[in-house]
Amino acid sequence: MPSALTDYPRPNLAVDLVVLTIPEPAGSRHLELGLVALRRPDGRAVLPGRFVHERQTIRETVIELMAEKLSLRPRRSLRVQMIDVYDDPSRDERGWVVSVAHVTSLLTEHLARLPQETTEVLPLHGRADRGRRITPEPLAYDHDEMVTTAVRRARRRYERSPDPLGLLRAPYTLSQLRHVHEAVLDEPLKRDTFNRRMLPYLEAELDSRGEPVLTSETVGRPAQLYRLRRASVRDAEAGPFPLPRSPRA
Incomplete structure (x- = not known):
């Protein structure tokens, strides 16, 4: 008799979002790439994230995440791209959590919509090699790896188009x-x-x-x-x- 799916241990499924932006107006001559981060009560910076609810798609989770954590209402043409799946069983001290990381962008003029008390923009500089951190401070969990991977891939695309x-x-x-x-x-x-x-x-x-x-x-x-x-x-x-x-x- 085949076993039911509920007979197997299952991880929690989450979505973490790398939101890239340019904090300065487009007319400025010296721009820098920025990362939208949340500040936890313990002072650690983290990526916006959310658990996937039952019978919910990843895209629906991303849209609800942006509304709940960033006070943003994404347009239908929202461009969100998957970075990778992060499944190290010890990656989250709260329990067994598998994260499907994605990357998207935010126009400069939309930064004012972010909740100022919980969000900030961190500058991103340096070589985005594997194992390197390009944020000014360590992020919680394995979020630095997500950011470095997202920026490394983005840079390859910005060489071409x-x-x-x-x-x-x-x-x-x-x-x-x-x-x-x-x-x-x-x-x-x-x-x-x-x-x-x-x-x-x-x-x-x-x-x-x-x-x-x-x-x-x-x-x-x-x-x-x-x-x-x-x-x-x-x-x-x-x-x-x-x-x-x-x-x-």
Whole structure:
């Protein structure tokens, strides 16, 4: 006679969310990548997380997590990507918990919606190699590993295509786009090479008359505004070559 599923020990299933953002306005020249973290009563920083309820999907859990912990109402087009499954039986001192970690992004203008008393944005810097920590302080559980993995994978994508996580609201100038890529990659980039790499996947912003839209917010000549081409939703395959770096100032 086959055994019932309830005859087997079962772990608790949770979702932890790596929320990446750019804390400074898009017009700033020196941007940095940030992580939205929660502060526990004991002072430790953690990722927003939530247990999966019975008969609930992972996506439903993510949406409820963002509403309950971050006071955010995700749009239908919310881009959430799975990072990995973390199943070390000793990873959580509260018990046997398996976490399905995901990554998403938050636009700068939405940071004001976060509950200020429980959330903060931590800067992320350094090489995102396996086993390394890129947060300014250790996170609880194995959340540092989740963050490092998410940023390492994001950096590979930012070598190939324009703002694949959607950290910058379109339309934007090439300079604004480059500054966001520099924040994610944590390195300065050569402007001309960056522009040549990204332009094939962008289209000019046009007004109602079909004329290119220029910005008046930059110093000097007005700059052309762009957005991602509709046919370039998927990452551009630009080969294994990273974007050339500029010397640090």
